[in-house]
Amino acid sequence: MGGLSMQSILAAQKSAPLSTRSGGLGHKAVIMIYMPGGPPHQDMYDLKMEAPREIRGEFSPIKTSVPEIEICELLPRLARNMDKLIPIRSIVGAKDRHESFQCLTGRLNERQPTGGWPEFGSTLNKLRGSTRPGVPSFVALSPRMQHRPYNNGTPGYLGSAHAPFKPMDNGKDDLTLNGITLDRLHDREKLLHSFDQFRRDMDQSKSMEGVDAFTQQAFGVLTSSKLAVALDLSKEDPRVRARYGKGTVQHQGDGAPRINEQFLLARRLVEAGVRCITLSYSFWDFHGANFRNARTNLPDFDNALSSLVEDLHERGLSQDVTVIAWGEFGRTPRINKDAGRDHWPNVSCALLAGGGMRTGQVIGSTTKDGGEAHHRPVHFQEVFATLYRNLGIDIATATVPDLSGRPQYLIEPGYEPLPEVV
Numbered sequence: 001m002g003g004l005s006m007q008s009i010l011a012a013q014k015s016a017p018l019s020t021r022s023g024g025l026g027h028k029a030v031i032m033i034y035m036p037g038g039p040p041h042q043d044m045y046d047l048k049m050e051a052p053r054e055i056r057g058e059f060s061p062i063k064t065s066v067p068e069i070e071i072c073e074l075l076p077r078l079a080r081n082m083d084k085l086i087p088i089r090s091i092v093g094a095k096d097r098h099e100s101f102q103c104l105t106g107r108l109n110e111r112q113p114t115g116g117w118p119e120f121g122s123t124l125n126k127l128r129g130s131t132r133p134g135v136p137s138f139v140a141l142s143p144r145m146q147h148r149p150y151n152n153g154t155p156g157y158l159g160s161a162h163a164p165f166k167p168m169d170n171g172k173d174d175l176t177l178n179g180i181t182l183d184r185l186h187d188r189e190k191l192l193h194s195f196d197q198f199r200r201d202m203d204q205s206k207s208m209e210g211v212d213a214f215t216q217q218a219f220g221v222l223t224s225s226k227l228a229v230a231l232d233l234s235k236e237d238p239r240v241r242a243r244y245g246k247g248t249v250q251h252q253g254d255g256a257p258r259i260n261e262q263f264l265l266a267r268r269l270v271e272a273g274v275r276c277i278t279l280s281y282s283f284w285d286f287h288g289a290n291f292r293n294a295r296t297n298l299p300d301f302d303n304a305l306s307s308l309v310e311d312l313h314e315r316g317l318s319q320d321v322t323v324i325a326w327g328e329f330g331r332t333p334r335i336n337k338d339a340g341r342d343h344w345p346n347v348s349c350a351l352l353a354g355g356g357m358r359t360g361q362v363i364g365s366t367t368k369d370g371g372e373a374h375h376r377p378v379h380f381q382e383v384f385a386t387l388y389r390n391l392g393i394d395i396a397t398a399t400v401p402d403l404s405g406r407p408q409y410l411i412e413p414g415y416e417p418l419p420e421v422v
Helices: 076-080 101-105 120-128 182-193 196-202 206-222 225-230 238-244 261-272 290-314 380-390
Strands: 029-034 061-063 070-072 085-092 138-140 276-280 321-326 348-354 373-375 399-401 407-409
Touching: 029 101, 029 120, 029 261, 061 076, 076 290, 085 373, 085 380, 101 120, 120 138, 120 276, 120 399, 225 261, 238 261, 238 290, 261 276, 261 290, 290 321, 290 348, 321 380, 348 380
Parallel strands: 029 276, 029 321, 138 276
Antiparallel strands: 061 070, 085 348, 321 348, 399 407
16 A cells, blocks of 8 residues: 555545635635745846846836736736736735745744644545545645755645645556556555454554445545546647747756646646645746846746646636736846845745736735835735635634644634735
């Protein structure tokens, strides 16, 4: 049974009905794009053309499909799709830490309850469970990265039952169950059934019953034709694949590869029934050669994210699927001696799309040098409150129990969904 990794075994929970439904999916979903290292906000969505050259950088703004909004010249497709997007220029509440934790949990990595805060997808799995047998609720597409705090897929105090399925990490191996193909699973399943009585004799506790439930779910995942088809990009229209572009499978710095087709996989997975997909894209810690690196990264990011947003609209899924793209912090206003920008937790950016939100607007602004939030600072918790709202989850009443059995609210007191997008 060693091939059944607990990290890839999804426990089905009783699904509460969504409070809102629409369109093509029949369920709500979130695609979370983490940009390891912290992308340069003032070189993407918040260019400061009136600032001195040592602040404003080398790029020029271009017009978008929304007349009053301009963004970086290296993002022309996002510019054409601005009516479908919401740039947030004033994200606050970050720490100077290279880690995915806050982007994927909404919380700070400190003073945590025993077991730690769960990631968004694990919480969603606990609250909603699977949409259909054999399809995990939470899939993490991120590969294992050299800088460990960038890695993600942590269920926290919710436990392994709510960890994501990881097809880009060790989960793909689980699809063959240590070399046993789908054709041979029937015999393997008989073997597992032969252990049932032994397990019951050895342990009558609820935890052992849980293990049996996880094993059942594992076989559901292993034999799910929907999941296998979703992960098989050869089934996709070649013209659609070409639109997303390739990027590169090589890891960038100590972060992630720049794999554009992960965005396409994310769309296919939500169509298969997955509720939350996380992915990590490239490496953005540009202490040196900020503009050279941006000229490599931004065009690929532009193609991948624009294709995803266009696909969601063309397929009638823009009401059901929310997309969020961001990193752990922003970059310094002043360009350093190595033509780079250093860490800057004071303010950063994010990009939202879909979810039935009011798009085609910018939220927030920064000071003249891009160093502080000026108008409408937006906290990480507000963004997460918005994601839950888009899923039909009431943050005022929904809780999940920690290891002590204490109910934990999803959002800290005082934070609400962004009123601008409702």
